[in-house]
């Protein structure tokens with residue numbers, strides 16, 4: 001099970017950092033368990049690893065097999081919570097180079113997560129001459145970026161295969177009842193998967209939203225869910241040795257002391273998109289009412305040669321949460337060089353993981369000496385079970401954290417501001433007055 005080592009932060013924290021928060025954590029725990037706190041109608045993810053829809057789960061695995069057998073590529077169209085979880089898990093468990101590897105599963109391309117013309121053209125170019133399928137994912141079914149991309153890939157499929165076969169290659173993951181995508185899927189007869197009402201986008205990776213692309217990549221869904229279920233059991237037990245309680249309390253205590261940024265630190269390049277997923281989870285859950293830690297991320301040791309300077313000596317605004325996998329999947333031994341021109345023979349015969357371990361230990365002490373508290377999240381290895389645990393650990397801790405901060409951890413009202421302006425500037429019907437006002441401000 002995930003463990004939290006707070007020993008490199010306690011020097012910065014008052015003695016009662018945890019005890020002074022246990023009552024509120026107990027209350028937050030109840031709110032999450034019963035859905036009785038702010039945003040409680042979006043706590044469907046809390047028991048999801050146990051109560052998930054088994055029939056749909058089986059169908060996801062069936063469809064994944066079909067896609068594996070009839071497609072060389074899968075285009076996953078989605079943004080935010082309808083994108084980051086699948087990419088995080090595929091990169092963490094397979095590789096950021098997944099598409100380049102020799103494998104018997106399709107390449108996976110992520111589209112509709114921005115409005116870059118060039119990125120879109122590139123994916124079209126990469127799939128158009130190959131057999132491909134599309135999984136379009138949008139809980140609301142109305143988000144502009146994926147809707148635009150889906151139009152394009154739908155047309156591409158229809159031109160390539162004809163309408164009938166195109167329909168068989170499109171899978172829609174959306175709300176059970178409402179939204180434009182649901183309407184389209186019903187009228188076209190696409191196979192659909194459901195984003196449950198009580199699960200918000202950023203908590204949806206263990207629903208069909210994440211699971212279908214993850215299964216297509218050949219990842220064992222059972223083990224992923226087992227890991228999450230084990231974390232669910234462990235973290236629901238109240239107490240000061242509960243790592244989610246510790247993490248939520250420590251980050252809240254550090255925030256109270258004036259820390260404003262939490263940097264999630266990974267030492268695996270494969271972890272990069274997991275950190276992106278984590279940033280949405282914490283950023284949208286906590287960043288509101290003028291409050292919240294700013295979630296940032298770095299990849300060490302690479303970023304020790306760029307961001308390391310700031311972390312060591314810049315504004316003392318941050319603390320680090322280091323995710324440490326105890327074991328590498330493979331091993332590599334540093335070779336001996338008879339000439340020793342680089343002076344590295346003192347490392348000959350040592351595993352690279354030993355060097356990485358010392359880099360991690362040295363960095364931790366240096367950053368603590370520089371005034372940066374470090375929380376260390378200990379995970380076993382990059383396998384399905386552990387990643388399931390990690391997902392649930394961060395989700396559950398996030399719910400607790402939001403309640404400690406006294407915000408609603410399950411809404412994101414601020415995201416609408418840019419959307420309204422964009423719709424107005426694009427001339428969407430109904431936004432005429434705002435359009436004129438915004439154009440005047442922009443000087444047109």
Ligand SMILES: O=P(O)(O)OC[C@H]1O[C@H](O)[C@H](O)[C@@H](O)[C@@H]1O
Pocket residue numbers: 079080081082137138139140141142143146201202284412415
């Ligand atoms: O799944 P969708 O409804 O398309 O939403 C995709 C994403 O965009 C929204 O603007 C929200 O800020 C995110 O929380 C959400 O995950």
